[in-house]
Amino acid sequence: METGHAGHPLTRRWTEQRWLLDNVIQANGLDWDQPRSVYLSAPCGPEANADFAALRLRIRKYADAAPAFEAVARRRQARAEAAEEAGQLVTARENYFMAAIHWGGAQWPIDEASKLNLRYNASKRACYNNYARLADHRVEAAWIPLGDHNLPAWLHLPYGYNGGKVPVIISVPGMDSLKESGVSLYGDRWLNRGIAVLAIDGPGQYESPLLGIYVTTEAWAATGRACVDYLLARPEIDGTRIGISGTSFGSFFTTIAGANEPRIKAIAVNAPCLEPGCHTIFEEASPTFKMRFMFMANYTDEAAFDRFAQTLSWRGHAEKISVPYFCATGEADELSPLRYVEEMIAAIRSPRQFVVYQDSRHAIGNVPSASLGPFLPTMIADWMLARLNNTPMQSERWFIDATGRINRTSLA
Known part of the structure; x- marks a missing residue:
């Protein structure tokens, strides 16, 4: 792997399809590849709705994204x-x-450790510190x-915490998400259940590559151990009740981290990216995904990155999981x-619950099964609390159909 800040990655598909990407954004807006404005807006509460409505109108090509977000950030910071x-x-x-x-x-759209990215990161940290x-x-x-x-992280203790030891989850964001969005401004699902949150930017995620910390499977295996070591040193944390939860590409990172740290008591993932080698997301989806991940892994040469991508696999790790999943x-x-x-x-032998939403794409939602069936964030939080409280579970596959009905089958 290359060392130091490698600069801006480029891929063949990005070069050839940039004109097409901008036309897709012109037609579909900010959320052309995933509901970005939804998952960034959700933790902010209803007041941010107007911000994101304006962003959806303003961003008509890829180059619009950074300056559009900057303008809204400046306005909110000045108001604060x-x-x-x-x-x-x-x-x-x-x-x-x-x-x-x-x-x-x-x-988000800046795939290098540039002065602009560093300036945005400093402003983000300053605002979040405040x-x-x-x-x-x-x-x-x-x-x-x-x-x-x-590794950069934020530790949140539950509402009304006044002493004693509490359970905790390690919150792992996705490829295009950030630790600051891991806990909601108000009414957070984890804090409301008395669970502390260690929200991290793990290797390669958001702030970490600016600090020289890049994605490798080995780095993520070490991350689980590092986070648990940190949490065990905190007097507020019950070291026997530590969970980990990840979304999207964070599902892969979470699986690797949890598989290599037996002190983690339960693992929960959703919208998973678990294809070994990641061909579909890197070669068939928006070219921004591959270019983003090249930055996360510190590659500028596409052929070298393609070889590296073959190391991104749960095989040899998931088989070691011995806790509920x-x-x-x-x-x-x-x-x-x-x-x-x-x-x-099928490779995991510990108790596991596998939930499939009928007709849903990667971002679970906007289909009848997700609207009428169990609300996913709540289901995950309740499942995790039960595991941290030692509640027994059955290994089951749930297929949630278009009526919202849960069809259960046993997992051997």
């Missing part, structure tokens, strides 16, 4: 600073939080020792075919 100056601390914290998410949105200072629960910056580096996926996932998820679930 004015509110704090006026003593309106609740308004200030809300706007600092939204500004941090928008600064992160501005970073949010943490004013938050309605205890939030603090965390740095997780990992080899010669420190939850996975929810869409039947028609266009980024990671269902057969690879089924293969991995």
